Amino acid sequence: MITPDLARVETLWVYLATDPLLWLTVTLIAYVVADRISARFGRHPLANPVLIAVALLAAILTATRTPFETYFQGAQFVHFLLGPATVALALPLHRHWPLVRKAVLPILAALFAGAFTAVVSAVGIAAAFGVPHPILASLAPKSVTAAIAMGIAREIGGEPSLTATLVIATGILGAIMVTPLMVVLGFTDWRARGFAAGLAAHGIGTARAFQVNPVAGAFAGIAMGLNGLVTAALVPLILRYF
Amino acid sequence: MIPALTLLLTCQLVGEALARLFALPVPGPVIGMALLFFGLRLRPAAALDGAPLATVAGVLLAHLSLLFVPAGTGIVRHAASLAAHGPGLIVALTLSTALTLAVTAFVFVKVAALVGSRAEPGS
Numbered sequence: 001m002i003t004p005d006l007a008r009v010e011t012l013w014v015y016l017a018t019d020p021l022l023w024l025t026v027t028l029i030a031y032v033v034a035d036r037i038s039a040r041f042g043r044h045p046l047a048n049p050v051l052i053a054v055a056l057l058a059a060i061l062t063a064t065r066t067p068f069e070t071y072f073q074g075a076q077f078v079h080f081l082l083g084p085a086t087v088a089l090a091l092p093l094h095r096h097w098p099l100v101r102k103a104v105l106p107i108l109a110a111l112f113a114g115a116f117t118a119v120v121s122a123v124g125i126a127a128a129f130g131v132p133h134p135i136l137a138s139l140a141p142k143s144v145t146a147a148i149a150m151g152i153a154r155e156i157g158g159e160p161s162l163t164a165t166l167v168i169a170t171g172i173l174g175a176i177m178v179t180p181l182m183v184v185l186g187f188t189d190w191r192a193r194g195f196a197a198g199l200a201a202h203g204i205g206t207a208r209a210f211q212v213n214p215v216a217g218a219f220a221g222i223a224m225g226l227n228g229l230v231t232a233a234l235v236p237l238i239l240r241y242f
Numbered sequence: 243m244i245p246a247l248t249l250l251l252t253c254q255l256v257g258e259a260l261a262r263l264f265a266l267p268v269p270g271p272v273i274g275m276a277l278l279f280f281g282l283r284l285r286p287a288a289a290l291d292g293a294p295l296a297t298v299a300g301v302l303l304a305h306l307s308l309l310f311v312p313a314g315t316g317i318v319r320h321a322a323s324l325a326a327h328g329p330g331l332i333v334a335l336t337l338s339t340a341l342t343l344a345v346t347a348f349v350f351v352k353v354a355a356l357v358g359s360r361a362e363p364g365s
Contacts, residue, residue, distance in 0.1 A: 075312035086271035088299035090278035114346030129330025
């Protein structure tokens with residue numbers, strides 16, 4: 001029987017811990033497992049793949065005492081693909097353009113109503129609980145995609161890395177809530193459901209929308225892009241009153 | 243595959259450059275999405291099923307959830323801050339997200355009914 005001696009195991013760990021390969025692979029494994037679980041539960045909203053994968057990875061990082069920075073050296077290759085994936089949203093937008101063109105007025109009305117509700121309700125409720133101002137500033141842009149939200153937070157005196165966390169939490173909450181909420185409210189229009197998911201829960205909501213229906217996915221992508229613009233203009237105006 | 247991926251990255255790169263040159267409040271990838279959209283209006287064949295660009299975009303969008311996992315894992319760094327302001331932040335996030343979803347879908351449906359914009363063309 002061959003037993004690897006302890007020194008070799010240690011050398012192996014030193015290699016793995018410093019090479020991006022390990023955490024890139026672990027990220028992919030966590031996602032594959034999460035996606036299987038999500039499929040097993042028939043894509044039930046609570047079995048959200050982002051939530052499950054993040055929970056698995058957080059547990060592994062904590063158990064191995066791996067700093068987030070080390071983890072991210074491997075995971076950055078996956079993170080990087082968010083850029084080209086955003087560009088790729090042009091395809092569903094192009095495919096469903098005839099539907100989109102006919103819905104310009106509902107899109108604009110829902111965009112302004114939704115963007116306003118997102119900022120005022122988040123900041124208002126948190127302020128009522130006595131959450132201090134710098135954290136309110138980090139919370140205000142929570143519904144827009146992380147890159148834009150962090151930029152907004154920086155400009156109004158928030159803390160960008162806290163904003164990133166609140167943005168992700170909002171995305172996961174929105175992706176979980178959207179289907180049951182729409183069913184309870186009796187909304188069956190895929191355009192409206194997708195638009196709401198992308199507006200309130202940015203890319204994670206958009207990912208959920210694509211899981212459910214292609215038209216919903218296309219409208220979610222539009223909402224995500226447009227809400228970034230509107231929220232950037234809206235947040236500084238609204239935050240003055242808090 | 244590679245030319246299609248190159249096209250996506252080129253759109254993003256031009257978008258990032260434009261955003262910085264003109265200090266636009268829009269992130270580079272969103273400008274890149276607009277550029278690719280206008281390109282597809284000119285050459286719709288690239289968006290047909292089976293075209294390399296459609297295949298690559300399909301793979302990326304089918305696994306959009308995966309791409310948020312690294313940023314999501316960043317929550318481990320802020321767990322303390324979230325816990326410190328616990329109830330306020332959690333209630334604000336949950337209620338505000340539910341309210342935003344409801345208001346957005348409600349306004350969309352009502353305005354669509356008002357202007358006669360239907361989900362299925364001709365239905």
